[in-house]
Amino acid sequence: MKIYGHRSFGNPRRVAIFLDEKGVDLPFEPVDLGAGAHKTPDFLAKNPAGQVPVLELDDGTCIAETQAICRYLEDLYPEPNLMGVDSLERALIEMWQRRVEFGVFSSGRYYVRHCTRMGSRLEPVQIPAWGELNREWAPEQMQSLDRRLAKSRFLSGERFSVADITLIFALQGVTARGGVSVPDDCEGLKRWLRDVSARPSVAATAPPGD
Numbered sequence: 001m002k003i004y005g006h007r008s009f010g011n012p013r014r015v016a017i018f019l020d021e022k023g024v025d026l027p028f029e030p031v032d033l034g035a036g037a038h039k040t041p042d043f044l045a046k047n048p049a050g051q052v053p054v055l056e057l058d059d060g061t062c063i064a065e066t067q068a069i070c071r072y073l074e075d076l077y078p079e080p081n082l083m084g085v086d087s088l089e090r091a092l093i094e095m096w097q098r099r100v101e102f103g104v105f106s107s108g109r110y111y112v113r114h115c116t117r118m119g120s121r122l123e124p125v126q127i128p129a130w131g132e133l134n135r136e137w138a139p140e141q142m143q144s145l146d147r148r149l150a151k152s153r154f155l156s157g158e159r160f161s162v163a164d165i166t167l168i169f170a171l172q173g174v175t176a177r178g179g180v181s182v183p184d185d186c187e188g189l190k191r192w193l194r195d196v197s198a199r200p201s202v203a204a205t206a207p208p209g210d
């Protein structure tokens with residue numbers, strides 16, 4: 001079993017944090033996105049979307065989409081649990097996961113892809129006005145998460161979960177790279193960010209120089 005993508009960059013980092021939290025060591029094979037290695041016929045056969053991460057099983061089966069990869073790994077390595085132990089917790093984690101993905105993650109992602117030089121390598125047609133609109137939405141999304149994290153230790157409650165991993169990456173790997181910082185008055189979100197940044201899994205997967 002191996003993962004295509006770099007442990008410290010992009011969505012593959014979410015898988016790396018997930019695995020480190022579980023104490024599982026799997027090989028990562030970097031894919032040179034700058035050189036277009038993710039759009040070659042060989043890679044498109046693994047993931048027609050031409051994106052990383054991809055988890056390749058020993059029989060050649062390929063699983064794309066970070067959340068689907070995490071779901072598979074959660075079943076293989078159930079402890080410590082990161083996706084919920086019962087119906088209620090599973091639903092709450094999924095709810096926060098989707099709020100983060102469709103909220104701040106999506107806003108930051110569209111801003112970076114449509115308004116930055118890094119994004120120009122990924123987005124065939126950049127639409128700066130769409131990116132700017134998303135940049136304006138990002139702080140609103142952060143305020144909304146701040147209201148939750150002002151009263152809850154982690155997104156879904158008292159336990160660290162896959163939804164927190166998605167938010168770590170959304171803030172450190174997406175919005176921060178686009179120069180969008182957490183608003184000063186978001187004390188809850190800043191407290192959460194300090195706490196999760198100190199986790200060994202997060203520190204060990206941080207891009208060099210961060």
Ligand SMILES: N[C@@H](CCC(=O)N[C@@H](CS)C(=O)NCC(=O)O)C(=O)O
Nearest residue numbers: 010011050051052053065066067122
């Ligand atoms: N929905 C996918 C998104 C994956 C994704 O956007 N990967 C980026 C790297 S962080 C990528 O491969 N981008 C290349 C491209 O879109 O052409 C997931 O959750 O895994």
